[in-house]
Amino acid sequence: MAVYKVNVATGDVLQAGTNNSISITLVGSRGESRRKNIRKKLVDDELEILKEHRQKELKARQEHLLPDAGKGDRWVPRVSSPTSRGEEGPVAGGQLGADIQPPPLVPDYVARHWREDDFFGYQFLNGNNPIVIRRCTALPPKFPVTPEMVAPSLGGGTHLAKEMEEGRVFLVDYEVLEGIPSGTIHGRQQHVTAPLCLLHQSADGLLRPIAIQLSQTPGPASPIFLPSDSEWDWLLAKTWVRNADFYSHQLLTHLLRTHLFAEVFAVATLRQLPSCHPLFKVRSHLRATPLVSLGVTGGHWGALEALGVTVGHWGVLERGLESVTYTSLCLPDDIHHRGLSHLPNYHYRDDGLRLWEAIASFVSGIVDFYYGEDVVVSGDTELQAWVMDIFTNGFLGRTSSGIPSSLQTVQELSKFLTMVMFTCSTQHAAVNNGQVGQGTSDPSKNLPIQPVPMLEGCPHPSPVHVGRTSPTPSGERPHPPHPHARELSPSLSSPLLSSPLLSSPLL
Ligand SMILES: [Fe+2]
Numbered sequence: 001m002a003v004y005k006v007n008v009a010t011g012d013v014l015q016a017g018t019n020n021s022i023s024i025t026l027v028g029s030r031g032e033s034r035r036k037n038i039r040k041k042l043v044d045d046e047l048e049i050l051k052e053h054r055q056k057e058l059k060a061r062q063e064h065l066l067p068d069a070g071k072g073d074r075w076v077p078r079v080s081s082p083t084s085r086g087e088e089g090p091v092a093g094g095q096l097g098a099d100i101q102p103p104p105l106v107p108d109y110v111a112r113h114w115r116e117d118d119f120f121g122y123q124f125l126n127g128n129n130p131i132v133i134r135r136c137t138a139l140p141p142k143f144p145v146t147p148e149m150v151a152p153s154l155g156g157g158t159h160l161a162k163e164m165e166e167g168r169v170f171l172v173d174y175e176v177l178e179g180i181p182s183g184t185i186h187g188r189q190q191h192v193t194a195p196l197c198l199l200h201q202s203a204d205g206l207l208r209p210i211a212i213q214l215s216q217t218p219g220p221a222s223p224i225f226l227p228s229d230s231e232w233d234w235l236l237a238k239t240w241v242r243n244a245d246f247y248s249h250q251l252l253t254h255l256l257r258t259h260l261f262a263e264v265f266a267v268a269t270l271r272q273l274p275s276c277h278p279l280f281k282v283r284s285h286l287r288a289t290p291l292v293s294l295g296v297t298g299g300h301w302g303a304l305e306a307l308g309v310t311v312g313h314w315g316v317l318e319r320g321l322e323s324v325t326y327t328s329l330c331l332p333d334d335i336h337h338r339g340l341s342h343l344p345n346y347h348y349r350d351d352g353l354r355l356w357e358a359i360a361s362f363v364s365g366i367v368d369f370y371y372g373e374d375v376v377v378s379g380d381t382e383l384q385a386w387v388m389d390i391f392t393n394g395f396l397g398r399t400s401s402g403i404p405s406s407l408q409t410v411q412e413l414s415k416f417l418t419m420v421m422f423t424c425s426t427q428h429a430a431v432n433n434g435q436v437g438q439g440t441s442d443p444s445k446n447l448p449i450q451p452v453p454m455l456e457g458c459p460h461p462s463p464v465h466v467g468r469t470s471p472t473p474s475g476e477r478p479h480p481p482h483p484h485a486r487e488l489s490p491s492l493s494s495p496l497l498s499s500p501l502l503s504s505p506l507l
Pocket residue numbers: 254259292428432
């Protein structure tokens with residue numbers, strides 16, 4: 001039998017190489033040999049010298065990527081040195097778009113419409129943070145909205161219980177921000193709210209807010225705001241929700257759930273899979289997103305300084321990580337879990353599911369080719385070490401998350417790989433790419449705003465709705481107070497109007 005020696009060369013310049021799959025087929029006059037793929041699982045390497053080579057490669061990488069046990073330092077998703085900016089750093093929200101000039105279409109539209117209820121609701125579906133809204137089938141006790149409060153917003157011939165039962169009421173809850181310490185900027189104490197917002201899908205299919213509470217504790221200091229309040233009060237209530245959404249988006253939806261998880265997947269891949277492993281190619285789908293993590297000390301962190309550098313940031317990240325589930329990372333499951341399969345105009349869902357299916361189809365082809373049977377998956381010790389590394393060091397071994405610690409079937413492997421690739425590509429694009437267009441044109445997003453006058457001693461108990469009488473932007477007389485409203489102390493209206501937000505040229 002003839003022996004052929006094949007050399008594959010990709011050049012000797014920096015980063016020369018290939019992410020393509022290389023295979024060899026011997027073509028002769030009487031036919032072709034079976035396609036021989038160079039990538040191999042551990043079990044495919046029959047020669048001891050090749051097995052040793054795999055182990056040596058991993059050992060060399062792990063020396064650089066394993067934590068230093070002597071310092072008690074555990075490898076966890078890593079945030080890049082936000083502490084270097086110091087407590088009094090400048091507000092840098094505008095830096096997000098400093099080097100990128102987006103087409104003016106989106107910023108212009110946002111600047112013209114950000115105050116409108118329709119656009120406020122639309123942003124929960126297709127804005128930068130489309131993963132926090134969920135169907136509301138029963139109001140939580142901490143948000144005591146009464147049917148009478150929202151009846152005018154629902155229209156005639158229906159009521160709140162009926163709308164909830166038929167799937168037209170939705171809730172956004174920023175509980176993760178409750179009690180998070182806030183920082184100071186130029187000596188001024190900042191404030192962060194943990195609001196609840198109830199939304200309704202109207203007969204025209206549009207989503208609109210119908211009630212807002214700016215804290216998690218109902219009571220005298222936390223009234224429920226309604227669209228029938230005065231224009232300024234309703235606008236500022238929405239602004240505080242949008243402001244909380246900014247923190248939730250930037251720290252959790254964007255940084256934690258795409259950048260830092262991509263870092264988890266990338267490091268585990270480098271630590272546990274030799275370059276000849278068939279799934280080592282997954283790293284080519286992980287390269288861009290974690291690398292950007294190294295640059296989050298710019299506009300991202302600057303805009304988040306109202307939370308207080310380190311304490312507030314880490315508190316939100318730790319809480320966010322505790323609540324991450326495997327379901328929430330897999331779009332089809334996530335949509336079903338949040339009860340949003342039927343909601344119209346949810347383009348994030350519709351486009352995302354198409355891309356999820358495309359990735360799943362691609363992944364299935366690769367997995368079926370290399371694995372084929374469940375026993376091959378469960379028997380791949382390198383693959384199992386990879387999954388366990390992600391489970392242990394990325395998700396801190398929390399079984400309640402549903403994140404698998406091992407993979408037993410071809411189907412399980414395909415779903416897990418699809419989740420990894422979707423998170424680092426599609427999901428990141430969905431929550432990242434709109435920042436410049438939407439974020440920089442909406443004054444309620446990048447600005448730490450202050451103070452929270454409605455939380456500073458309002459004497460009116462919840463669930464009694466509090467109507468407002470502060471002047472409207474145009475100087476018109478305020479809307480009539482809600483039938484159940486009581487007048488607020490005039491002293492609480494002036495801080496609203498002195499907010500730096502209101503001096504924005506966009507207003
Ligand atoms: Fe990003």
